[in-house]
Amino acid sequence: MIYYEILCYSCRRKFKVYEGSLKYKQFKEKKSKIFCCDDCSFKIRLDAIKNFFR
Numbered sequence: 001m002i003y004y005e006i007l008c009y010s011c012r013r014k015f016k017v018y019e020g021s022l023k024y025k026q027f028k029e030k031k032s033k034i035f036c037c038d039d040c041s042f043k044i045r046l047d048a049i050k051n052f053f054r
């Protein structure tokens with residue numbers, strides 16, 4: 001399986017994005033410069049929801 005190893009901007013850990021996923025496409029096409037792993041994107045989404053209801 002083809003994948004890229006990308007550094008998460010949030011936790012600074014490397015994570016893998018596999019071919020066919022949205023992040024893989026974004027990385028390949030260089031549409032986005034910052035990437036975060038699934039754990040962090042989940043946390044970020046959670047924080048956003050918390051802030052929304054504050």
Ligand SMILES: [Zn+2]
Nearest residue numbers: 008011037040
């Ligand atoms: Zn992360």
